[in-house]
Amino acid sequence: MDLNRTDYKRLGDYIREVDVRNRDLKVTKLLGVSISKEFMPSIANTIGTDMSSYKVVEPRQFAYGPVTSRNGDKVSIALYKEDESAIISQAYTVFEVKNKQELLPEYLMMWFRRPEFDRYARFKSHGSAREIFSWEEMCDVELPVPPIEQQQKIVSEYETVTHRIHLNEQIIAKLEETAQTLYRKMFVDGIDKENLPEGWRMGTLGEIATIKAGGDKPKVFSNYSTEQYEIPVIANGVENMGVVGYTKHSVIKEPAITISARGTIGVCFVRRKPYYPIVRLISVIPNDKNFLHNLWFQLSSKQFEGDGSVQNQLTIPVLEREEIMIPKHKTLEEFERRMSLISNIIELKTKQNRKLNELQSLLLAKMGR
Structure with a gap:
């Protein structure tokens, strides 16, 4: 993408703040936003908390935590991708894209994932007791806004890589579960330290x-x-x-x-x-x-x-x-043979994900060129 500064637009022209409260208590799904830029189940203790003051976030809306100090130099911001409504703490700012035919929320989220955005937000944060990246500063962010077809192409490339990473992660998790099951079957279940099998x-x-x-x-x-x-x-x-x-x-x-x-x-x-x-x-x-x-x-x-x-x-x-x-040598040998096969695949998938993460970083970097 070949861009110059004239191709950059002010973000505030494309987004608006949303402040809908959970007054009727209909929404019960409580989430937070991580510094890895994902929505996650909230770990806050809400016993006795008035949940009617919590903010409602809808699909394809954003939420971010304005406080950037003591946050690992990252902005906690995420795009909500689920189909059902959720609620978040009133400490977060919720916003949405005004016209999704001009700016794709998924494209904008890619911009927020760039390390350059985190550095910019920290630089623009201010305050004495804690540093805040205000809504006004968010609106002053500048970014390239190419034609919607080009945005969709960029998003599709990025999401294809993301899907492959998630698929590899699922395979790795399944293989690790298989290894754990194999170990328990061969060396734990039914094994008594006081009465070990012959040769153990x-x-x-x-x-x-x-x-x-x-x-x-x-x-x-x-x-x-x-x-x-x-x-x-x-x-x-x-x-x-x-x-x-x-x-x-x-x-x-x-x-x-x-x-x-x-x-x-x-x-x-x-x-x-x-x-x-x-x-x-x-x-x-x-x-x-x-x-x-x-x-x-x-x-x-x-x-x-x-x-x-x-x-x-x-x-x-x-x-x-x-x-x-x-255990006896023959049992160890058989277990190691099976584990070597599992480990080889895990190492391969892990190596693939390292390369895919590098590709993701390149795709994000290209957005500002």
Whole structure:
């Protein structure tokens, strides 16, 4: 889309505020708006609350929270896509597009998803105790408004990618559910630790795995994966599976399980490819590679008790003493074979979604060109 500033229009010419209250209490579906720009079920305690003052939001209307401070530098704004009416807190501002033949709500929502919009809204926010992105400032937003046919084409491209991402997420969730069911069927249901099947026994984690602590962050380090920097650097975190960057050389080359060792301890991930662990992370490397996924399930279900006077901390000696069920090799081998097939598909779908998310970002970026 080739645009110049003369193609930009003032948003206030296309939208209007809506303030309909739930006076008759007919609407009971209570929602909030997340910083991921989606409507979500409200978690507010509404016991004793007068719901008649709550605002009604209808399909294809918008709602946003004007307060932008302490909000992760993002504006909580979303387009309501459901068919039935809902209510939201009176703290939100509800608005709609005046003429949907001139501006598609879905096209406008794409504009709100751009990082540039969040930066603009934070810059324009003002206030002493808390910073507000006012309705007046919202109306002063400028954006390109191409012909409706072009808007529809842009929206269709974006929604096709979004649909594919959601489909992959559903497949991943189903595969994870299948893996959980398989584990329970083979190692939990009907299994008594005091009367284990023939060839099974109880032991310790130190018997069946090598345990290593993470080290310092590598000096040669990149925020993005490239041909040169392709080894993930893993930290003690959940977001992006703890990946904080990439480097040239790996420390752990064998399939392993990482466990968060500080703060929220015991968060486990399977690592099937070489990686570079850093401080506050512990790597558990099974001596038998067929133990990998079974051990991950066992460790993930444990309630670890760390030590440390100031901050909860998990140590190698504590882990080495941890009790582990050790099934016979043939059973582990069969489970690992099945889990490898499931994991391969999950990794493929996850990789596809990373690329699709990158494509979404490109589509949003193109809107301002």
